[in-house]
Amino acid sequence: MDAAVAWGHDLARDLEAYSAETLSWVDIDRGCLLAGPPGTGKTTFARALAATCCVPPVVGSYSIWQSSREGHLGDLLKAMGATFDEARKAAHSILFVDELDSFYSRSADSRHPDWWTAVVGALLEHLDGVVGREGVVVVGATNHPEMVDPAITRSGRLDRITAVLLPDQRALAATFRVHFGEDLAGVDLTRAALLALGGTGADCERWARGAGGGRARPRAR
Incomplete structure (x- = not known):
């Protein structure tokens, strides 16, 4: 994962400069999507990245949020919001969102469209909404980048997609x-x-x- 490691070292230097107030938050790459087969170390990378950046890791995923309380839509959205709030309070921090392919492309999924519109819309709002997320770097992981809703990976969100390949x-x-x-x-x-x-x-x-x-x-x- 040479590309991911290089990005991580650059991020660590940028966050150090941000802490020293010599670099503005708008100049920091605030997100990355790790894409690759299962078992290639995406989760391990996220933990190592947080340690290298000397910041607390915060973890979330669709399955974690959906399993909150009764699993109703309102429970899921509250759990998602709580995770982002935790990351904001800990800022600067690394928020790792696993299983990002669980957020199906809304245009490709005809089942329960109202559900997915609400869920994906809430994630987009947390990524770049009115509240903002200064000090929070979001790292996503997926085994199937083609399944992720394209709005999540558009410019300004998780627009950097880094391949994590099988090791040589x-x-x-x-x-x-x-x-x-x-x-x-x-x-x-x-x-x-x-x-x-x-x-x-x-x-x-x-x-x-x-x-x-x-x-x-x-x-x-």
Whole structure:
């Protein structure tokens, strides 16, 4: 995720300048949509971004908001508003909105159009409405960017779409090294990474965990 990492470092520098009042909020890139297959580290990136920027992470998603209380439309909208309010109070902050493809394109979905008009409209209002969100950087994540309502990704909202691709051999070797920790110290993991091509960072974690568990369990006699 080289492009995402480069954007994150630029954002960290901009937020530092914003804190020092040497950069105006209008000059800061205030949003990004991470798009890529499941397990490629979009959520991990959002956590790391908040840590790098030394700001609190705030998390929301359609499923989190929809599961609030009775799950009625009013409950969902209140929960969404509460998350944005939390991010504003913590500003500057990183607000991570997962599963953004859950906000279906209103023009492509004929089921319950009134529901989706209200839900997507509320999200758009929080992104750039009258209340504003100075100090709040919104990072979205999706496995299917083509399903996201285009109004969400228009200019001034989450208009920067950054691809988070499957890791190459170099990245897989580095990911294995992180998850193995002190185990296999000094061992070249290039061959393992070659065999793992096509896998994700989440797969590497699972394989490393399985290898560790296999060593820890006593062999049956």
